[in-house]
Amino acid sequence: MSMVMPKMNYLAEPKGLWSWIVTYDHKRIGLLYLAAITLFFAIAGFLAILIRTELLYPGQDIMDANTYNQVFTLHGAIMIFLFIIPSIPAALGNFVLPLMIGAKDVAFPKLNLASWYIYVFGSIFAIYSILASAVDTGWTFYTPYSTTTGTAVISMTLGAFILGFSSIFTGINFIVTVHKMRAPGMTWYKLPLMIWALYATALIQVMATPVLAITLLLLVLERWLGVGIFDPALGGDPVLYQHFFWFYSHPAVYIMILPALGIISELIATFSHKKIFGYKFIAYSSLAIAFTSFLVWAHHMFTSGQSELAAMIFSFITFFVGVPTGIKIFNWLLTMYKAQIDLRTPMVYALSFIFLFTIGGLTGIFLGALSVDIHLHDTYFIVAHFHYVMMGGTVIAFLGGLHFWWPKMFGKLYNETAGRIGAAIIFVGFNMTFLPQFVLGSQGMPRRYWTYVDAYQPLHAFSSYGSFILGLGFILVFVYLMHSLIWGRQAPKNIWGSLTMEWETTSPPHPHNFEEDKVLQHGPYDYDKVLIDRDEALTDYGYDTTTGEPGEHRESVAKE
Ligand code: HEM
Numbered sequence: 121m122s123m124v125m126p127k128m129n130y131l132a133e134p135k136g137l138w139s140w141i142v143t144y145d146h147k148r149i150g151l152l153y154l155a156a157i158t159l160f161f162a163i164a165g166f167l168a169i170l171i172r173t174e175l176l177y178p179g180q181d182i183m184d185a186n187t188y189n190q191v192f193t194l195h196g197a198i199m200i201f202l203f204i205i206p207s208i209p210a211a212l213g214n215f216v217l218p219l220m221i222g223a224k225d226v227a228f229p230k231l232n233l234a235s236w237y238i239y240v241f242g243s244i245f246a247i248y249s250i251l252a253s254a255v256d257t258g259w260t261f262y263t264p265y266s267t268t269t270g271t272a273v274i275s276m277t278l279g280a281f282i283l284g285f286s287s288i289f290t291g292i293n294f295i296v297t298v299h300k301m302r303a304p305g306m307t308w309y310k311l312p313l314m315i316w317a318l319y320a321t322a323l324i325q326v327m328a329t330p331v332l333a334i335t336l337l338l339l340v341l342e343r344w345l346g347v348g349i350f351d352p353a354l355g356g357d358p359v360l361y362q363h364f365f366w367f368y369s370h371p372a373v374y375i376m377i378l379p380a381l382g383i384i385s386e387l388i389a390t391f392s393h394k395k396i397f398g399y400k401f402i403a404y405s406s407l408a409i410a411f412t413s414f415l416v417w418a419h420h421m422f423t424s425g426q427s428e429l430a431a432m433i434f435s436f437i438t439f440f441v442g443v444p445t446g447i448k449i450f451n452w453l454l455t456m457y458k459a460q461i462d463l464r465t466p467m468v469y470a471l472s473f474i475f476l477f478t479i480g481g482l483t484g485i486f487l488g489a490l491s492v493d494i495h496l497h498d499t500y501f502i503v504a505h506f507h508y509v510m511m512g513g514t515v516i517a518f519l520g521g522l523h524f525w526w527p528k529m530f531g532k533l534y535n536e537t538a539g540r541i542g543a544a545i546i547f548v549g550f551n552m553t554f555l556p557q558f559v560l561g562s563q564g565m566p567r568r569y570w571t572y573v574d575a576y577q578p579l580h581a582f583s584s585y586g587s588f589i590l591g592l593g594f595i596l597v598f599v600y601l602m603h604s605l606i607w608g609r610q611a612p613k614n615i616w617g618s619l620t621m622e623w624e625t626t627s628p629p630h631p632h633n634f635e636e637d638k639v640l641q642h643g644p645y646d647y648d649k650v651l652i653d654r655d656e657a658l659t660d661y662g663y664d665t666t667t668g669e670p671g672e673h674r675e676s677v678a679k680e
């Protein structure tokens with residue numbers, strides 16, 4: 121019996137382009153964000169390749185110094201505001217959150233659609249600024265240079281200002297949905313850990329983002345009306361700008377990484393087919409991370425001339441942030457201990473994440489130490505550190521989540537072998553690009569420099585070739601996923617044998633998520649109690665349940 125796409129699914133019903141433009145369906149809104157962030161990742165990724173090409177040799181290669189300043193600024197600003205902040209919460213989170221809690225949609229569907237259009241509106245401002253005269257200040261828009269430079273700072277910062285509201289409204293929607301829309305029986309300790317992570321992220325989105333909005337508004341006012349706030353020439357204080365900016369941007373890095381940590385918890389439990397170790401510790405560590413993230417912003421300013429006492433306090437608290445994160449990593453390792461791990465593509469990304477994010481996290485601890493940071497601040501060590509966290513962490517987890525939920529989102533299976541090859545190429549390309557940058561930085565190579573002394577050339581070249589391989593890896597992933605949309609096999613309800621509720625509906629889901637009202641039957645990780653019939657549809661294809669390749673049939677029994 122071969123499987124066919126269910127007629128009643130959210131991709132097909134309701135019909136017509138207009139139904140997508142005015143959709144209130146969280147699943148469709150998630151896909152709209154997915155398309156937009158993919159485009160922005162491609163643009164910012166291309167800019168990254170231009171940066172790396174320019175740095176292949178010292179001196180001018182493909183662009184002059186001014187253009188270089190604009191290119192790395194855009195790379196960073198697009199990656200941060202248009203790709204990574206909405207990537208997991210607004211794209212994957214929008215699709216999966218209501219499904220995971222057994223709800224028909226988010227609490228405020230109209231606000232959800234409005235958040236999408238605010239995102240589009242903010243992107244238009246950002247794109248306009250690129251076309252007008254791309255900003256050359258760095259993605260942090262530090263004053264007084266951003267007050268005086270002739271590039272289009274106002275439209276870019278207004279773009280970031282507007283995008284912030286899309287993030288705030290999405291956060292409000294998620295908080296109310298988690299409180300009010302859970303299926304009967306789904307108490308807080310029955311929630312999937314992805315939901316705890318999205319909930320903690322939403323708290324930061326709602327509480328931190330207004331600070332960025334105010335800061336950028338003040339910068340626009342100073343530029344526009346000459347009101348002295350940050351520019352010393354106007355009687356302002358540039359360090360005040362840094363305090364305001366990082367008071368948002370440090371918690372913002374947790375808006376980027378917390379949802380990623382949520383995805384990894386789901387992948388580790390599903391592909392270890394084991395009850396997750398220390399559920400409550402992992403759940404509460406998300407809230408602990410959200411809370412401590414508000415207490416460390418000035419560790420970005422150890423060289424700004426702040427007092428030694430202030431620097432010592434921020435350094436001390438920074439070490440604490442590592443504790444709740446460490447809890448997650450240890451609990452994942454203990455969950456995998458003695459498990460029969462199913463090494464599918466999403467799990468390959470999960471294991472890559474643990475390796476890469478640990479390097480990112482540990483080098484963050486180095487940088488929390490005052491004496492070390494003063495030496496490494498504004499060098500390539502910093503560039504390597506945040507790429508290990510944001511790319512080795514969030515982007516890798518995003519890819520893991522995308523491959524995990526792809527069969528559910530589109531009802532199609534991608535080629536598993538291509539999936540694992542893509543993950544391997546990305547892992548190798550990534551480490552080739554960023555590992556040498558730790559060495560370059562510790563040898564004194566400053567960031568944001570268009571040229572360098574000859575001694576650095578071999579490592580820079582190695583890093584550049586690595587980035588080309590990394591780029592190829594992303595292209596391969598894009599190609600086989602697009603291929604699966606047209607020629608992929610139909611996906612069953614629950615290809616991975618996962619116990620969370622989104623796998624109880626069809627692939628793709630019914631327009632209203634479930635055909636009947638959901639009531640919780642078992643916990644999200646009760647693999648010791650429930651052996652879900654994950655092989656059901658796989659055996660329909662005659663797939664071997666361990667390799668996923670065509671082969672022998674295997675019976676399954678429900679223990680409950
Ligand atoms: C696709 C592979 C990527 C490569 C090859 C790459 C490469 C680089 C390089 C070489 C720089 C340093 C430029 C300089 O200081 O002169 C840089 C800066 C930066 N990158 Fe990436 N990057 C990549 C992906 C990402 C991702 C996924 C993010 C975050 C989501 C990101 C965020 C940033 C930020 C914020 C900066 C700082 C820009 C500034 O100094 O203003 N990058 N990137």
Ligand SMILES: [Cu+2]
Pocket residue numbers: 369370373416417419420
């Ligand atoms: Cu920080």
